[in-house]
Amino acid sequence: xxxxxxxxxxxxxxxxxxxxxxxxxxxxxxxxxxxxxxxxxxxxxxxxxxxxxxxxxxxxxxxxxxxxxxxxxxxxxxxxxxxxxxxxxxxxxxxxxxxxxxxxxxxxxxxxxxxxxxxxxxxxxxxxxxxxxxxxxxxxxxxxxxxxxxxxxxxxxxxxxxxxxxxxxxxxxxxxxxxxxxxxxxxxxxxxxxxxxxxxxxxxxxxxxxxxxxxxxxxxxxxxxxxxxxxxxxxxxxxxxxxxxxxxxxxxxxxxxxxxxxxxxxxxxxxxxxxxxxxxxxxxxxxxxxxxxxxxxxxxxxxxxxxxxxxxxxxxxxxxxxxxxxxxxxxxxxxxxxxxxxxxxxxxxxxxxxxxxxxxxxxxxxxxxxxxxxxxxxxxxxxxxxxxxxxxxxxxxxxxxxxxxxxxxxxxxxxxxxxxxxxxxxxxxxxxxxxxxxxxxxxxxxxxxxxxxxxxxxxxxxxxxxxxxxxxxxxxxxxxxxxxxxxxxxxxxxxxxxxxxxxxxxxxxxxxxxxxxxxxxxxxxxxxxxxxxxxxxxxxxxxxxxxxxxxxxxxxxxxxxxxxxxxxxxxxxxxxxxxxxxxxxxxxxxxxxxxxxxxxxxxxxxxxxxxxxxxxxxxxxxxxxxxxxxxxxxxxxxxxxxxxxx
Numbered sequence: 155x156x157x158x159x160x161x162x163x164x165x166x167x168x169x170x171x172x173x174x175x176x177x178x179x180x181x182x183x184x185x186x187x188x189x190x191x192x193x194x195x196x197x198x199x200x201x202x203x204x205x206x207x208x209x210x211x212x213x214x215x216x217x218x219x220x221x222x223x224x225x226x227x228x229x230x231x232x233x234x235x236x237x238x239x240x241x242x243x244x245x246x247x248x249x250x251x252x253x254x255x256x257x258x259x260x261x262x263x264x265x266x267x268x269x270x271x272x273x274x275x276x277x278x279x280x281x282x283x284x285x286x287x288x289x290x291x292x293x294x295x296x297x298x299x300x301x302x303x304x305x306x307x308x309x310x311x312x313x314x315x316x317x318x319x320x321x322x323x324x325x326x327x328x329x330x331x332x333x334x335x336x337x338x339x340x341x342x343x344x345x346x347x348x349x350x351x352x353x354x355x356x357x358x359x360x361x362x363x364x365x366x367x368x369x370x371x372x373x374x375x376x377x378x379x380x381x382x383x384x385x386x387x388x389x390x391x392x393x394x395x396x397x398x399x400x401x402x403x404x405x406x407x408x409x410x411x412x413x414x415x416x417x418x419x420x421x422x423x424x425x426x427x428x429x430x431x432x433x434x435x436x437x438x439x440x441x442x443x444x445x446x447x448x449x450x451x452x453x454x455x456x457x458x459x460x461x462x463x464x465x466x467x468x469x470x471x472x473x474x475x476x477x478x479x480x481x482x483x484x485x486x487x488x489x490x491x492x493x494x495x496x497x498x499x500x501x502x503x504x505x506x507x508x509x510x511x512x513x514x515x516x517x518x519x520x521x522x523x524x525x526x527x528x529x530x531x532x533x534x535x536x537x538x539x540x541x542x543x544x545x546x547x548x549x550x551x552x553x554x555x556x557x558x559x560x561x562x563x564x565x566x567x568x569x570x571x572x573x574x575x576x577x578x579x580x581x582x583x584x585x586x587x588x589x590x591x592x593x594x595x596x597x598x599x600x601x602x603x604x605x606x607x608x609x610x611x612x613x614x615x616x617x618x619x620x621x622x623x624x625x626x627x628x629x630x631x632x633x634x635x636x637x638x639x640x641x642x643x644x645x646x647x648x649x650x651x652x653x654x655x656x657x658x659x660x661x662x663x664x665x666x667x668x669x670x671x672x673x674x675x676x677x678x679x680x681x682x683x684x685x686x687x688x689x690x691x692x693x694x695x696x697x698x699x700x701x702x703x704x705x706x707x708x709x710x711x712x713x714x715x716x717x718x719x720x721x722x723x724x725x726x727x728x729x730x731x732x733x734x735x736x737x738x739x740x741x742x743x744x745x746x747x748x749x750x751x752x753x754x755x756x757x758x759x760x761x762x763x764x765x766x767x768x769x770x771x772x773x774x775x776x777x778x779x780x781x782x783x784x785x786x787x788x789x790x791x792x793x794x795x796x797x798x799x800x
Contacts, residue, residue, distance in 0.1 A: 193294040193312045194556060195510055195546050196265070196301060197459070197500045203548040205556050205578035205589045207624060207637050207670075209293040216288055218720065218755070221330045221348065221770055221793045224285050228311065230706045230724070232686035233295050233670040236280075237699050240751075240779075240787050243346075243371040243391035244421035244440075247280055250700050251295055252641055253666030253692040254308025257597050257649075258618070260298070262312040264413070266448060266465045267302065271490035272520035276305060276600040282417045282444055284367040284395050286328060286350055289316045295670070296641065297593035297620040299572040300558045303514060303540050307595035307618045308643070315413075317399055318354045318361035327351040330795025332770075334373040337778040337789030338382050345373035346793065350395075361401040369393040376424040377434055378786040386434040389422035407454045414447040425478065437476040437483050444469045458501040458508070467492040477525075484525040490601075491531075493517040498542075510544040510558070520601045527607045534605040538598075539563045552580040562596065566604075567615055570596045585628040589639075593620045599649060603657040610657045619644045638671040648695065664693040682710045699782070701727040701748075716759040724751045731783045749779030766797045 189201040191208045201208070209231050219227050225239040225247050237248035249259040256277035261268055268278040291313050298306040328351070331344040350367035370393075375386035397415040404410060419442040425433030448465030473486045498512025519535035522528060544558030559573040578589035597616040604611055624639030643666040650660045672686040685707040692700050708722040729746045752775055757768035769792070776790040 191292060192265070193292045193298075193310055195500075195544060196461075196498060196512075197508075197510065199546070202580050202587060203546075203554050203578075205554055205576035205591060206294055206296065207589070207626060207639050207672075209291075211291040211293075213289050216285060216290070218718070218757075219285070220328070220757075220768055220797065221332070221795055222285060223280075224283050224288065224291075224313070225280050227285060228280075228291070228293070230708075230722075231293055232672050232706070233668075233688050233690075234293060234309070235699075235701060235704065235726075237781055241781050241785055242374045242376045242389055243369075244281070244389055244419075244423055245376060245782075245785060248699055249277065249280075249311075251293075251309035252620075252643060252668060253690055253696055253700060254618075254643075255696075257305060257600065258307035258309075258595075258616075260302055260306040260310050262302070262310060263446075264315055264450075265312065266450075266463050266494055266496070267305070267516075268446075268467060269305070269492055269518070270469050270471075271492050271518040271601055272469065272471065272488040272522060273490075274600060274602050276598075279419075279442065281393070281419060282395075282442070283313070284348070284350070284369060284393065286348070286352075286367055287315050287365055287395065287397055289314045295639075296591060296622055297572075297574065297595035297618055297643075299562075299595035300542060300560045300574045300593065301510075301544060303516070303542075303560065303562060304538065304596060304598040304615070307597050307616070307645075308620075315397065315399070316352065316354070316363060316365065318356050318363045318401065320356055322357055323353065323355040325351065325353045325800035326798065327800070328795065328797045330768075330793055332793030333791045334371055335789045335791055336374060336378070336786050337773075337776050339374075339789065341373060346371045346791075348795075359403040361403075363397075363399040365395075365397045367393075367395040374786055374788075375434060376422075376786060377784055378780075379434070386424075387436050389424065391421040392419070394418045409452045411450040411452070412448070413450070415444075416446075417444040418442065425476065432478040435476045437474065439474045440472065442469065442471045457503075458499060460497070460499045463494065463496040465492075465494045467494075486522065486524040488520065488522045489531070490518070490520040506549055507545070507547050510546070512542055514538075514540045514542070516540075518601060520605075522606070529601075529605050534601040536565045536598075536601070538565070552582050554578045554580065564598065564615075567598065570615060572596060585632070587626045588623075589625065590623040591621070594618065595620070597649075599657070603649060608651075608655055608657060613649060613657060614647050614659055616645060616647045616649060618646075633676045635674045636672070638669065640667075640669050642667045645696070650695070660695060662695075664695050666690065666692050666696065680712045684708050684710070697730055699729050699731055701729050703727040716762070718755075718757050720755045722751075722753045722755075724753075725749075726779075733783045744783050746780045746783065749777050750775075751777060764799050767795070768797075769794045 190198045191201050191204050194204045194206050225236040228234050229236040229239045235250040238245045249256045251259050257275035261278040269276050293311055295309045298310045329349040332346040334345040347370045352365035354363040371391040373388050376389045379386050395417045400412045402410045421440055423438050423440055445468045451462050453460045469490045471488045474483055476483050494516050496514040500508055500510050502508040517537040519531045521531040540560050540562050542560035547555045556576040562570040572594045574593040576591035580587045595618040599613040620643045622639055622641040626637040628635050645664045648660045648664055652658045668690040670688050675683045688704045705725040711719040727748050731746050732741050732743050751773050753772045755770045759766045772791050781787050
């Protein structure tokens with residue numbers, strides 16, 4: 155455990171919820187269609203005027219999920235599968251939205267895209283981010299390259315971090331601890347710790363927020379032994395996060411925001427599973443360090459607002475890894491840098507029409523040193539300049555239209571034009587909104603795919619077309635809320651890996667289709683039921699680790715003003731996976747069985763608005779399942795914690 159951190163407080167926990175989760179003390183009072191969303195236009199927009207079904211995970215929802223990782227919270231959302239969230243804390247994560255993989259899902263932090271330019275798929279590592287730093291999350295599914303550029307092909311996850319409060323000073327501390335068992339172990343000692351504190355406030359024209367978080371997990375091996383009588387060595391995961399935000403209100407119209415954060419992960423890991431047992435070793439060790447800072451001025455004027463998102467991101471990853479063939483330990487280091495400058499303006503022509511115009515500049519470079527060869531940052535780099543425009547029309551009689559286009563000017567690939575048309579209609583006489591959209595998107599090959607020892611400089615960007623249609627409604631005096639969306643996606647120039655160990659564009663058009671539906675039922679003032687179902691059908695070339703059927707269902711019970719209980723169920727269908735067989739030296743395809751998880755949470759507010767305690771039980775029935783072939787998953791575990799507001 156990291157003794158540098160002050161261990162105070164915690165909170166309670168919940169373990170999943172549906173898209174329409176509401177505040178626990180007003181379970182049936184607030185309607186989903188009254189919410190405000192940001193992702194659809196980059197500016198606040200009433201949800202009933204949005205042409206998308208956007209999932210909003212609020213601060214209250216996150217409060218009810220204390221002790222869970224960001225990946226686990228996201229994996230309870232309809233249409234979202236975060237592979238690895240039920241594995242050892244240091245396990246790499248896979249992001250799957252509407253049949254798309256990591257490189258097709260864009261992650262934003264406070265509206266700013268975050269990536270690791272040295273990663274195979276350019277994706278951001280969600281393991282770097284503790285849930286305790288997060289204020290809210292919006293998930294917008296479907297192609298969104300018009301507003302957000304490359305990578306936003308199947309979805310955007312917009313994470314908003316915590317910020318200052320109205321008080322001059324306010325503090326918070328938390329601490330939780332739990333077991334860390336597989337389905338085949340039953341240790342009762344605490345081996346999963348999370349603790350931290352934050353301070354925030356508002357002093358006239360200056361506001362501030364600062365937080366420190368430490369996480370330490372041990373007790374499980376990353377790969378699972380083929381024989382449970384064999385004991386593999388545990389793999390430790392440690393994370394340290396510092397975050398600071400500062401805002402200065404120059405005038406009523408001009409606000410200057412600054413931020414900076416430093417994140418570090420140290421973790422043991424096992425080699426790529428090959429079913430021989432040689433990959434379980436205490437010699438493999440990885441360290442990741444991320445440094446981000448940025449400047450975000452915001453200027454309001456009579457008919458609109460201008461925002462400039464600017465940031466710099468540097469990530470360094472190092473690996474000490476055992477070569478099981480030579481018996482030696484090799485050292486590798488990957489460095490990446492990313493500069494983002496996105497200036498955009500909202501101009502309101504009337505209450506019914508506004509226009510968002512902007513231009514985004516992004517620069518990426520990487521370098522690496524490995525036993526197999528080096529990549530220099532002078533070679534592995536590119537930049538993009540993207541002008542874009544989006545118009546939003548909202549009528550008094552219910553018709554809403556969101557449409558736009560973006561021209562991507564890439565230093566390596568020339569010009570790429572993407573666009574979207576997204577009409578919706580909100581019936582005023584009945585609680586029903588229908589929506590549809592047609593969107594195009596593109597995904598730029600990563601620097602690793604272009605310039606590594608497996609790289610191919612002739613790769614071209616992946617292209618996507620997405621069509622969706624659906625509805626949202628409310629029944630029984632708004633006690634029941636229901637939405638359903640069907641989607642169809644075509645993907646060309648898909649980047650795959652060839653038998654010659656090179657990245658290639660795979661010929662042909664690959665298709666994905668599916669349905670996402672969610673329902674919330676306020677049974678009474680104290681009891682609420684949330685459920686969602688996702689159906690995803692993917693062409694064989696793309697079908698790996700994506701469940702065809704997935705269900706989340708939870709029951710919330712507000713026992714009294716201070717006590718809250720949640721019971722949660724998750725079903726994940728069979729998935730396809732592959733691994734390298736160390737005996738035959740060939741890749742083997744396997745089908746992973748379906749699994750079901752039941753979890754429960756109980757919390758109690760000991761001192762109103764001051765002290766809360768919680769307890770969670772996950773995988774109550776100790777289900778034995780596999781997320782990735784050969785790797786361990788979590789069994790029955792318990793966690794307890796507390797949260798103190800000062």
